[in-house]
Amino acid sequence: VRTALIAIIGFMPTKGEGAIGSLDYTPEERKALAKRSQDFTCEACGCSMLSA
Numbered sequence: 001v002r003t004a005l006i007a008i009i010g011f012m013p014t015k016g017e018g019a020i021g022s023l024d025y026t027p028e029e030r031k032a033l034a035k036r037s038q039d040f041t042c043e044a045c046g047c048s049m050l051s052a
Contacts (some may be wrong), residue, residue: 037049
């Protein structure tokens with residue numbers, strides 16, 4: 001499991017550079033999205049990120 005997680009983490013800082021399905025955000029936009037994601041609540045089950 002550790003090896004798989006390290007491999008996934010290795011891809012996170014990689015730029016999408018127009019690859020299909022990729023999203024490129026500035027560091028400021030990433031920080032804003034990270035803060036907003038804390039308020040996310042699943043509509044299907046009601047689980048919130050703050051309680052996860």
